[in-house]
Amino acid sequence: NSYTGKINPIPSENNWKLTGNLRFLEGSNNTSNYDLVPERLRAISPLDVPVRSKDIILTDSDFESIIAEDEKKIVPGLGEIGSPVHLYGEEAKLAEKMIKTEAFNVIVSDKISLTRSVPDSRDPLCKDVLYDKNLPSATVIIIFTNEAWSSLIRTVKSVILRSKEHLLKEIILVDDFSDREELGGKLDYYIKTRLPSKVHLIRLPERSGLIRARLAGASAATGDVLIFLDSHCERLKESRKSVLVPIIDVIDDQTLEYFHSNGKFFQVGGFTWSGHFTWVDIPKREIERRGNPIGPTRSPTMAGGLFAIDKNYFWEIGSYDSQMDVWGGENLEMSFRVWQCGGLLETIPCSRVGHIFRSFHPYSFPGNRDTHGINTARVAHVWMDDYKRLFFMHRPDLLTVDYGDITERKEFRSRMKCKDFKWYLQNIYPEKFILDENVKAFGRVRSGTLCLDNLQRNERNEYTLGVYHCHERLYSSQFFSLSNLGELRREEVCADVPSQSADQKKVKMMKCHGMRGNQEWELLKNGHLLHKATGNCLDSMGIQSGDEVFVTQCRGIPSQVWVFDNYEPN
Ligand code: LR7
Ligand code: MN
Secondary structure, eight states: OOOOSOOOOOOOHHHHHHTGGGGHHHHOOOHHHHTTSOHHHHOOSGGGSOOOOSSSOOOHHHHHHHHHHHHHHOOTTTTGGGOOOOOOHHHHHHHHHHHHHHSSOHHHHHHSOTTOOOOOOSOGGGGGOOOOSSOOOEEEEEEESSOOHHHHHHHHHHHHHTSOTTTEEEEEEEEOSOOOGGGTHHHHHHHHHHSOTTEEEEEOSSOOHHHHHHHHHHHHOOSSEEEESOOOOHHHHHOTTEEEEEEEEEEOTTTOOEEOOSSSOOOEEEEOTTSOEEEEOOOHHHHHHHOSTTSOEEOSBOOSSSEEEEHHHHHHTTOOOTTOOSSSSHHHHHHHHHHHTTOEEEEEEEEEEEEEOOSSOSSOOGGGOOHHHHHHHHHHHHHOGGGHHHHHHHOGGGGSSOOOOOHHHHHHHHHTTOOOHHHIIIIIOTTSOOTTSSEEEEEEEEETTEEEEOTTOOTTSOEEOEEEEOOSSOOGGGOEEEETTOOEEOSSEEEEOOTTOSSTTBOEEEEOOSSOGGGOEEEOTTSOEEETTTTEEEEOTTOOTTOBOEEEEOOOOGGGOOEEEEEOOO
């Protein structure tokens, strides 16, 4: 067996032997789906697997000694039941250095057993659930590009260890053109010698991005259900048109501690108008609808990485937008598409998957393109109808970007007679605040030459409301709405004057609670913004661009007059 760091594919007989596990692909017949897969990814036959030239020749015994070295690093007992691992001295320093390239602590990961135990983080009620014996079989698809060795192998082993043998048809690893040495020949060798024969590896012939990597995995799958990293098939049997996601537990990026809440609390997926996935509380109406705390819980969107879907339904419902690059956006695309085209997206509370949340991407973005932004522009154009105005208000730069051709996706949408985005907002996500609909006023809020402004604060934290020179155009930082509930608000945060706070007069922007109270304002005929609970008015007296506004006694003076760009008639 040979392997070099070179990634230039040279087909050879030799390589086919290396990846003998790929043989099953010959038998897979996804004829009806196949044309949905981009041409260059279709040719996933053993002979097309990239082959390495022979600069460095590693033999089986070389691999054996490399693997033995890995095993020596493992400290038995460390990290068991998901406990944290702390490093000291030189090792801690080295780890810190490596976190800068890996985005998580590989030194710790290397020390933890590849089959370590994790806590059972499920709601205790889950233990009493009886599952059907006969369930559809599953293909687990794990994609990666230049991932660290030990965490990758631990992922595979945890799937094998925690799945019912007869339900796990196969695991398909899709290598999105990694160029790390250890993911080359060593991985082939490891799979061949250390993992069950149902573990297969697909090598993509070029860097394809996670969307096309998943498509490649899906096109090779032979199981009934596709699982992108988890196994919860029982529900799929009842309802074929469901996309199911687990509760995602957090594995700490520094200590690899497996965190979990008390088993009962979890959130579902939302989105921001700037095109990002967010977590939101389960709406009251949904808690009532699902009845049982461990029942499938509808989610407006999903995080994207971990889900299960009926294989045929995956193709029927439009698989993925294969023109999306590298990373980002495909999760909202799939979420909107599934709901708008008649499917369901549900969280299965008894299903848990841990995930290492990294603070940056340890892999390259070819061309340094903002793939998240560009992919999301595609989502906006295809799925969001007029509501894309709100996305592009946040990202005017993307209005002119080349986002490629979307004809096929639009054709899919009309062929499938998918519902529009308004329907989605009204029926699937009625809690979502629409900045310029069903509000009393919206846009810039002007007092002289100054406008209310978030002053670029991080809106996840509380901040004090300020003003800035009015922009010529309406940008997100100056977009405020006066809602029908009387909130002076932005997408998630509301102007609040805390009744007990020490600096009574400042206005805090904090999470909207929807209960009026300290977040209720009234727009008076004279343009004053009256804070109902304190009876004071919003004032810009004596302040400059960049300063904070305040509330004070209402006095009919110009600094208390605020003019919105738009007022709703009524
Ligand atoms: O070009 C690439 N090719 C790849 O194969 C880029 C990435 N990848 C692989 C990568 O090696 C990894 O295995 O794709 C996988 C996901 O990449 P991450 O781990 O960098 O992504 P993430 O966890 O930061 O991002 C989340 O959002 C993404 C949007 O495109 C994807 O949907 C990810 O799968 C998704 N991850 C999750 O949903 C896990 C839970 C996180 C949350 C919330
Ligand atoms: Mn991830």
